[in-house]
Amino acid sequence: MNDQTFLLPLTDTRAIRITGGHRLQGTTSVQGSKNIALHLYAGALLADEPLTLTGIPHILDTQVCSEILTRTGTPTRVVGDRFETAPATAWHPAVPDELGGRIRTTAVLAAGLLARAGRVRFPLPGGDAFCHRLIDRHLAAMEAAGATLDITGTHVEAHLTGRGPQPFTTNVTTQKWGPSLGATVTAMLLAARARGTSTILHPNAEPEVLATASMLAAGGVGITWEGTTALQVTGTDHITGGSFPVPPDRLEATTLLLAAAITGGTVHLDNFPVSGFTAALVATLADAGIELAPANGGTLAQCPAGPRCVQTATTSATCTDIQPQLTAFLTQAPGTSRIEERIYTSRATHVDPLRALGADVTADGPTITVHGPSPLTAAHVASQDIRAVAALVTAALAAEGTTTIQGIYHLQRGYGSLLPKLATLGAELTVTQK
Numbered sequence: 001m002n003d004q005t006f007l008l009p010l011t012d013t014r015a016i017r018i019t020g021g022h023r024l025q026g027t028t029s030v031q032g033s034k035n036i037a038l039h040l041y042a043g044a045l046l047a048d049e050p051l052t053l054t055g056i057p058h059i060l061d062t063q064v065c066s067e068i069l070t071r072t073g074t075p076t077r078v079v080g081d082r083f084e085t086a087p088a089t090a091w092h093p094a095v096p097d098e099l100g101g102r103i104r105t106t107a108v109l110a111a112g113l114l115a116r117a118g119r120v121r122f123p124l125p126g127g128d129a130f131c132h133r134l135i136d137r138h139l140a141a142m143e144a145a146g147a148t149l150d151i152t153g154t155h156v157e158a159h160l161t162g163r164g165p166q167p168f169t170t171n172v173t174t175q176k177w178g179p180s181l182g183a184t185v186t187a188m189l190l191a192a193r194a195r196g197t198s199t200i201l202h203p204n205a206e207p208e209v210l211a212t213a214s215m216l217a218a219g220g221v222g223i224t225w226e227g228t229t230a231l232q233v234t235g236t237d238h239i240t241g242g243s244f245p246v247p248p249d250r251l252e253a254t255t256l257l258l259a260a261a262i263t264g265g266t267v268h269l270d271n272f273p274v275s276g277f278t279a280a281l282v283a284t285l286a287d288a289g290i291e292l293a294p295a296n297g298g299t300l301a302q303c304p305a306g307p308r309c310v311q312t313a314t315t316s317a318t319c320t321d322i323q324p325q326l327t328a329f330l331t332q333a334p335g336t337s338r339i340e341e342r343i344y345t346s347r348a349t350h351v352d353p354l355r356a357l358g359a360d361v362t363a364d365g366p367t368i369t370v371h372g373p374s375p376l377t378a379a380h381v382a383s384q385d386i387r388a389v390a391a392l393v394t395a396a397l398a399a400e401g402t403t404t405i406q407g408i409y410h411l412q413r414g415y416g417s418l419l420p421k422l423a424t425l426g427a428e429l430t431v432t433q434k
């Protein structure tokens, strides 16, 4: 692709129309994980040999990353479910604004470029804009690796003063929000090309980080975990390629099972094992009345006695990225539910549109309170982030009448085929021009 052919829209005026009241039932598969894939795409910048990622999600963020890699020097092709890269022969280490401003992993990609090209210019990352999302830990890792930084209100320029990243120690934990997922990967990528051993203090150890660490280890980088205290990374100047699978997406899996459960239905996720959900998430779902059982290598999810109210908090284990969908589900649980958001200052862009559908839900700073059950009725609603739109889709499945939802562009940043999957499970929905 080049400037002429790259026509990814910034907005999408199509609307999702969902007629609620159909019980979802059946079997479906889960896509490759958005957030793991995004970090592996950044890791691919480091490979000195052709690299193929298999089982990638067909989402807008995949297109954006493919374009960023290609334009900055790493020839990249998306072929079927594969993301194929060839080693760069020349670097152009400036992340285009119109691409870097769309996704959250821009600073991680920039770290890969900095490690390889010795310099990088990038815009402040995009991603979902439900609150201000900082990157100071990413920048600290770059500085620790020997970069001088020039930071304006909109861009960062980083130059390595030495020939490559120097071995370093950096702390990726934010005082208030815990270990940063993205900054852990940023530090790992820099350390992977440093001559010597670097120490990442208090790393994030979510599946996104573990998968990137595994891919780097398979490529010849030394990776040693010291529990959650530290991660030692021994760099190399030649990282091999090969083929690496993207694990299935726990966020799409959870979205699908909440969507089925709100309709009183049952879903079999045929490629997603129960072990793919964290114990904390399984416990929260169990409290909410949702039972997960192993079935043919996948997971059977059902809600036999209906939704139950919960008191919970989003930590890295009980993913913040399912909080909006869980909120939608809890509108049908008798009693008062409370979810405290502990990863972001606030994540509540779904609250007002859920209220428009008839839900009794409020946000007070980081705390979301839901009184249920509320009969939901169709309305015209919109939202501007992935999981908030997924929450509205979830609620619309249980609403009386036909709900119109705008925000499909945002949904498609994270879900390649959520709507067709819901339709196959029995949802009545269409996507129309608006």
Ligand SMILES: CC(=O)N[C@H]1[C@@H](OP(=O)(O)OP(=O)(O)OC[C@H]2O[C@@H](n3ccc(=O)[nH]c3=O)[C@H](O)[C@@H]2O)O[C@H](CO)[C@@H](O)[C@@H]1O
Residues within 6 Å of the ligand: 035, 036, 038, 104, 105, 132, 133, 134, 135, 136, 137, 138, 139, 174, 177, 178, 179, 180, 181, 182, 183, 208, 316, 320, 321, 343, 344, 345
């Ligand atoms: C593409 C991707 O994988 N996105 C996920 C990733 O985002 P992301 O990698 O941005 O999440 P982080 O773990 O870095 O951010 C968590 C919190 O730490 C703060 N922070 C982060 C970095 C930093 O340098 N300084 C700082 O203060 C942020 O403002 C936020 O409040 O993890 C989040 C938390 O699980 C998920 O919600 C996102 O879906």
Ligand SMILES: C=C(OP(=O)(O)O)C(=O)O
Residues within 6 Å of the ligand: 034, 035, 103, 104, 105, 126, 127, 128, 129, 321, 386, 387, 414
């Ligand atoms: C917040 C999310 O994504 P991003 O970090 O890409 O904005 C998400 O996947 O829920």
